Amino acid sequence: RVVYVNGQWRPFRSAVVHVEDRGYQFADGVYEVCEVRGGRLVDERRHTDRLVRSLSELRIPLPLPLSALSVVLHEAVRRNRVRDGLVYLQVTRGVARRDHGFPPPGTRPSLVVSAKRIDPAGGEAAARAGIAVVTVPETRWARVDIKAIALLPNVLAKQAAREQGAREAWFVDRDGFVTEGASSNAWIVTDQGELVTRPVGPDILRGISREVVKTVAAAEGLTLVERPFTVDEALAAREAFVTAASQIVMPVVRIDGQPVAGGTPGPVAARLRAAFHAHAEFS
Ligand code: PLP
Numbered sequence: 001r002v003v004y005v006n007g008q009w010r011p012f013r014s015a016v017v018h019v020e021d022r023g024y025q026f027a028d029g030v031y032e033v034c035e036v037r038g039g040r041l042v043d044e045r046r047h048t049d050r051l052v053r054s055l056s057e058l059r060i061p062l063p064l065p066l067s068a069l070s071v072v073l074h075e076a077v078r079r080n081r082v083r084d085g086l087v088y089l090q091v092t093r094g095v096a097r098r099d100h101g102f103p104p105p106g107t108r109p110s111l112v113v114s115a116k117r118i119d120p121a122g123g124e125a126a127a128r129a130g131i132a133v134v135t136v137p138e139t140r141w142a143r144v145d146i147k148a149i150a151l152l153p154n155v156l157a158k159q160a161a162r163e164q165g166a167r168e169a170w171f172v173d174r175d176g177f178v179t180e181g182a183s184s185n186a187w188i189v190t191d192q193g194e195l196v197t198r199p200v201g202p203d204i205l206r207g208i209s210r211e212v213v214k215t216v217a218a219a220e221g222l223t224l225v226e227r228p229f230t231v232d233e234a235l236a237a238r239e240a241f242v243t244a245a246s247q248i249v250m251p252v253v254r255i256d257g258q259p260v261a262g263g264t265p266g267p268v269a270a271r272l273r274a275a276f277h278a279h280a281e282f283s
Helices: 022-026 044-058 066-079 120-129 152-163 208-219 231-236 267-279
Strands: 002-005 008-011 029-037 085-092 110-117 131-137 168-172 178-181 185-189 195-197 224-226 239-244 248-255
Touching: 002 066, 022 085, 029 044, 044 066, 044 085, 044 208, 066 085, 066 110, 120 248, 120 267, 131 152, 152 168, 168 248, 185 208, 185 231, 208 224, 208 239, 208 248, 208 267, 231 248, 239 267, 248 267
Parallel strands: 131 168, 131 248, 195 224
Antiparallel strands: 002 008, 002 110, 029 085, 085 110, 168 178, 178 185, 185 195, 185 239, 239 248
């Protein structure tokens, strides 16, 4: 395996960044995770658009022109011979003497791009069985619409899930509404057959898969209502599922140990998952 680090392709085992990289010292950076399918990137454009937005909100310069970045992303896939898997991209504010304020003008942002293979059979098996989620209080900062590498609450939430035999954690805000998962957006299908997911805003990440599922839902003639939902509503829902580039559409069958929808994956999630890639863009 090889990894792109600031202009060079390095062997995976020996790829390094500087100890005073601001990503390392301050989590001062952003990232993207893009699905690779059949050797092609899924919705690359939407991911780079979101990257540009995250960077601009944090006033971190773009490390490369977008055309050059696209070449690096495709090279990561090609050089690592990834047919199905993920590309990971991280940009930080660069290397500078430790000081909370921004580094001197002209400091170059750091760019790391890696790619890894994932056997799609694992995801398909998980989707047939459905996953368990646990709920945790929302403790993240007020700008989680920025895809920042500062992920401590997400790390703790995911570990809490793991320790309870679950695959994902749902953050729940002070009013009892689910915001999103530790690394996914959260959805339910109500008894009326409506799809419900939280509207975008500073309190959730605008998931690319969330956007794709909106398109799929419209094409499938499903009604979508963007509003917050509670854990109780999810427990009483006909179906629940999560979306993320690494999960596509993943049915949720247990919440805090209680079965959702009889504890088996439902037809709506299956339909959305099956139709997903017909509505994604490949490059
Ligand atoms: N919400 C959070 C907190 C995430 O980390 C992710 C993805 O990792 C998502 C939502 C889903 O976003 P996407 O569909 O772009 O992968």
